[in-house]
Amino acid sequence: MGKLGIGDGLRIVVYDQLGLFSAARVWWTFRAFGVAEVMILDGGLPQWLAEGRETESGPSARQPATFMARLDRSIIADIAQVERALTAGTSQVLDARPAARFRGEAPEPRAGIASGHIPGSLNLPFGEIIKDGHLAEPEALRAALESAGVDLSRPVITSCGSGVSAAILWLALDSIGKRPHALYDGSWAEWASAGKPVATGAE
Structure with missing residues (x-):
């Protein structure tokens, strides 16, 4: 998580390309590791695209962060x-x-x-x-x-x-x-x- 730039204290939003499928598992996994501020994007990527919102392609680059997992x-x-x-x-x-x-x-x-x-x-x-x-x-x-x-x-x-x-x-x-x-x-x-x-x- 830290290498992805996901660290403690951040609000995390997860989504998938089907609308709602694997995003729920990612959301639950974050919850299982003690992250309280995690949510699912309603409608996922299909809804985002349908609303004409901005997208980008290629690898993303974020500064490494500190992520402390606390298994629940x-x-x-x-x-x-x-x-x-x-x-x-x-x-x-x-x-x-x-x-x-x-x-x-x-x-x-x-x-x-x-x-x-x-x-x-x-x-x-x-x-x-x-x-x-x-x-x-x-x-x-x-x-x-x-x-x-x-x-x-x-x-x-x-x-x-x-x-x-x-x-x-x-x-x-x-x-x-x-x-x-x-x-x-x-x-x-x-x-x-x-x-x-x-x-x-x-x-």
Whole structure:
């Protein structure tokens, strides 16, 4: 970060070329490393270009800065924590993958990874809360989460295929003030590779 000119005390704005996809993961990663002043550009690069705003090309040059990472483990869940949470019923696990992959009806994009989902987890495909590169409004987010079976009074751990789109669900929860919640960094790729139980179907 320091070599990129990103240092302590700066306000960081992240974006991607799809509107809202990988930017959420970068935003969450900064949060995980203790950065409070980080936000996502609404609509990303497509919105910026649509508004006729200035762009530049080529490598950027910034003076090196000092970046002090402070890992916030409270927003990161590992495989053991996910297992304990489901067994004890202390947290809900919410999967961001498309419904067909969650149900085990479509193959995973990674070779050797079984289709299906973590037993007991819920499904809210991330595409259902994004429109034209923008995150849905808070009222719509609440409705989508509740429709997916999420109890907003209880903790939530977000998951997906590899930890990227899970950050979009994390962003959605954060944007409506839902805490505490964590992101399962290894997500389905780790769970299935570890030989853990696999569920198929809608539940």
